[in-house]
Amino acid sequence: MHGSRISFSVCLALATALATGAFAQMPQQQPSSKSFKLGSFVIVALHDAEFVRPNDNTIFGVGHSPEEVRDVLKAAGASTDTITLSVDALLVEEPKKLILIDTGVGGALQQSLAQAGFKPEDVTDVLITHSHPDHVGGLLKDGKLAFPKATIRMSSLEWDFAKTNDQLADVVKTIEGHVKTFEPGAEVVTGITSVSLKGHTPGHVGYEMVSDKEKLFDIGDTVHSSIISLVRPDWPLGFDTDATIGEETRIQTLKKLAASKELIFAPHFPFPGVGHIQSDGDHFKWVPAS
Numbered sequence: 232m233h234g235s236r237i238s239f240s241v242c243l244a245l246a247t248a249l250a251t252g253a254f255a256q257m258p259q260q261q262p263s264s265k266s267f268k269l270g271s272f273v274i275v276a277l278h279d280a281e282f283v284r285p286n287d288n289t290i291f292g293v294g295h296s297p298e299e300v301r302d303v304l305k306a307a308g309a310s311t312d313t314i315t316l317s318v319d320a321l322l323v324e325e326p327k328k329l330i331l332i333d334t335g336v337g338g339a340l341q342q343s344l345a346q347a348g349f350k351p352e353d354v355t356d357v358l359i360t361h362s363h364p365d366h367v368g369g370l371l372k373d374g375k376l377a378f379p380k381a382t383i384r385m386s387s388l389e390w391d392f393a394k395t396n397d398q399l400a401d402v403v404k405t406i407e408g409h410v411k412t413f414e415p416g417a418e419v420v421t422g423i424t425s426v427s428l429k430g431h432t433p434g435h436v437g438y439e440m441v442s443d444k445e446k447l448f449d450i451g452d453t454v455h456s457s458i459i460s461l462v463r464p465d466w467p468l469g470f471d472t473d474a475t476i477g478e479e480t481r482i483q484t485l486k487k488l489a490a491s492k493e494l495i496f497a498p499h500f501p502f503p504g505v506g507h508i509q510s511d512g513d514h515f516k517w518v519p520a521s
């Protein structure tokens with residue numbers, strides 16, 4: 232309960248800050264796009280925003296002290312007063328479809344898409360991992376559908392969750408006639424299968440892409456900081472709706488990813504957020520793809 236309140240107010244503060252440009256710690260949002268091949272698919276990581284949080288235990292290391300968090304950051308050679316998270320999305324170019332996975336908070340994503348050579352009306356499907364504002368905020372532009380020709384896909388549990396969220400009332404009302412839900416485990420579009428990763432939100436999913444035996448797994452918000460989430464995956468996270476299930480899912484998923492060595496995309500890891508999870512003693516570390 233408590234976790235969801237924190238998560239919500241923080242996400243909202245982020246969305247509002249970006250909308251008004253009044254967030255002192257928020258650097259100007261610069262567009263960026265990076266593409267690579269996955270079998271016969273072309274994948275493009277799209278940058279949306281940069282999110283800087285003070286090290287104050289409201290999000291990372293809930294129930295611990297800023298000193299404990301500082302030690303983890305320091306050991307990784309990172310800044311110890313603030314924690315920076317990237318906000319990114321993924322574009323998948325298939326022969327007949329152009330699929331966007333998550334939409335950012337409404338930062339530079341549209342410019343990043345243009346940089347990659349596409350228009351918003353080219354997008355045929357928008358796949359949502361979960362309904363937090365930094366993933367669904369970019370669904371609207373000037374109060375209208377930002378991707379006017381796209382079918383919007385999310386798990387049925389997540390759509391139910393979004394509809395109970397008063398702060399998303401405008402988004403829900405605008406997208407309602409364009410949403411098509413699915414049950415986790417379903418192949419949502421050709422070559423992209425949803426995977427239940429509950430805890431962060433009730434209907435949170437990841438998306439596994441497969442083309443010509445090459446694989447990429449968008450793990451959504453299973454992890455947030457490429458340092459803290461991997462060194463201390465057991466620390467409660469203020470963003471999680473259910474901290475206990477969130478922790479279980481995080482640890483189980485990281486173990487699986489370290490064993491399978493598969494290529495993943497993590498929307499909040501340093502852009503472009505593509506790489507591998509590696510075991511490192513009793514915890515994990517991030518290995519960005521070259």
Ligand SMILES: [Zn+2]
Pocket residue numbers: 363365366452499
């Ligand atoms: Zn997020």
